[in-house]
Amino acid sequence: MDFKSSPVIVKAVEIAKKLDLRIFLVGGPLRDIFLKKNVLDFDLAVSGKVKEFGEKLAQELKGKFIYHPQFLTGKIVYDDQYVDIAQLRDEIYERPGALPKVKPISDIETDLKRRDFTINAFAYDLLANKIIDPFGGIKDLKEKKIRILHEKSFFDDPTRIFRAIRFAERFRFQIEKQTLILLKKAIKESCLKTISYQRIFHELNLILKEKNFKEMLYQLSRLGVLKKIFNKSLSLKEISQLAKLKKAKLAEELIFAYLLFLLNFKEKSFLKKETIKIIEDLNAFKKIKRKLLKAQRPSRIYLLLSPFSLNSLNIITALAPSLKKKIKNYQKSKDQKPFINGNQLKELIKKGMIKNLREKDFYKILLYLKLKKIDGKLKNKEDELKAIIKWTQEH
Numbered sequence: 402m403d404f405k406s407s408p409v410i411v412k413a414v415e416i417a418k419k420l421d422l423r424i425f426l427v428g429g430p431l432r433d434i435f436l437k438k439n440v441l442d443f444d445l446a447v448s449g450k451v452k453e454f455g456e457k458l459a460q461e462l463k464g465k466f467i468y469h470p471q472f473l474t475g476k477i478v479y480d481d482q483y484v485d486i487a488q489l490r491d492e493i494y495e496r497p498g499a500l501p502k503v504k505p506i507s508d509i510e511t512d513l514k515r516r517d518f519t520i521n522a523f524a525y526d527l528l529a530n531k532i533i534d535p536f537g538g539i540k541d542l543k544e545k546k547i548r549i550l551h552e553k554s555f556f557d558d559p560t561r562i563f564r565a566i567r568f569a570e571r572f573r574f575q576i577e578k579q580t581l582i583l584l585k586k587a588i589k590e591s592c593l594k595t596i597s598y599q600r601i602f603h604e605l606n607l608i609l610k611e612k613n614f615k616e617m618l619y620q621l622s623r624l625g626v627l628k629k630i631f632n633k634s635l636s637l638k639e640i641s642q643l644a645k646l647k648k649a650k651l652a653e654e655l656i657f658a659y660l661l662f663l664l665n666f667k668e669k670s671f672l673k674k675e676t677i678k679i680i681e682d683l684n685a686f687k688k689i690k691r692k693l694l695k696a697q698r699p700s701r702i703y704l705l706l707s708p709f710s711l712n713s714l715n716i717i718t719a720l721a722p723s724l725k726k727k728i729k730n731y732q733k734s735k736d737q738k739p740f741i742n743g744n745q746l747k748e749l750i751k752k753g754m755i756k757n758l759r760e761k762d763f764y765k766i767l768l769y770l771k772l773k774k775i776d777g778k779l780k781n782k783e784d785e786l787k788a789i790i791k792w793t794q795e796h
């Protein structure tokens with residue numbers, strides 16, 4: 402196979418031999434090689450000395466090794482590529498949904514047994530040059546099936562519910578019959594409640610990155626996954642709104658924030674400030690949308706739109722092309738400032754040119770000037786002074 406002659410693999414094998422380690426190609430990249438996809442980043446498992454192995458390989462590749470001792474894993478980053486490295490391990494789930502405890506082991510079969518689906522649970526032994534496939538992963542790949550390895554799989558790690566849907570829709574595979582029964586059972590028995598929002602958000606973000614994300618979100622809705630977690634599903638219309646945001650190439654965080662808005666997510670303590678602001682803005686926008694559609698005067702549009710953040714306006718623009726022009730014009734004019742500022746107002750009062758204006762009304766008068774300026778009604782300082790005098794007479 403081609404991958405064996407790749408410089409990364411050749412170097413990795415040399416180092417493993419020197420360190421007297423067994424070494425395997427595993428996980429997604431091996432699966433993808435069998436699916437005849439172009440694989441650039443590898444996933445390697447070694448029988449010990451992960452840190453030493455990773456550092457040596459990183460040195461050879463002129464990259465950097467980032468090591469996570471608590472998980473016995475690491476990542477080499479070099480050029481625009483990476484290599485994942487892990488110590489062969491068993492994983493013990495102390496309670497469903499929690500992150501597993503990791504126990505180093507030296508046999509590959511036990512390492513494969515802890516994995517999610519058969520198509521991700523075979524290995525290539527890079528020293529013996531042979532495939533190790535105890536669960537029929539290659540057969541399932543050929544038959545396009547997503548199959549778990551044991552009955553408790555979804556209960557141990559309910560993020561696999563997301564993963565099953567993601568892989569099924571990415572590769573257009575079927576979730577095998579018994580696996581689907583157990584997946585539905587896990588959803589029904591509220592397994593999803595045992596995983597943290599952090600892990601759920603991670604899975605949702607992975608889905609949003611996928612080409613077939615619409616189908617994935619549809620399945621998450623259809624199978625009741627979203628309803629269990631957020632008490633809300635997504636309609637086809639809502640999924641197509643997310644697709645519009647992706648098409649407009651909005652930043653991932655914005656698309657994710659929009660997803661949380663659609664899911665009516667309210668637990669602020671789990672969110673970043675910017676995300677909270679977007680969700681609040683989108684809720685507020687529902688109330689002003691009709692007014693905005695009717696509004697024509699630039700100052701009126703300014704007053705309606707000024708509470709919204711730039712991020713929120715970008716989302717709104719991508720979703721509502723009919724508002725694009727208004728929002729663009731607003732963005733162009735919103736930073737206009739009157740010629741007269743607060744200090745100048747003080748001066749003009751001192752000189753007796755403005756009467757009956759209290760300092761606490763400065764904010765009001767400056768906003769009044771700004772709005773008139775946005776409407777194109779004030780061309781210079783004299784116009785502004787006249788407007789101020791008129792205002793003081795009327796108030």
Ligand code: CTP
Pocket residue numbers: 427428429430515516517518521522558560561564
């Ligand atoms: N894995 C698992 N259970 C999980 C997550 C991961 O068993 N909840 C195992 C699988 O064997 C998987 C490997 O760890 O192949 C690497 O995980 P990850 O990088 O998330 O999966 P990939 O299969 O590489 O997925 P992708 O193609 O999306 O990168």
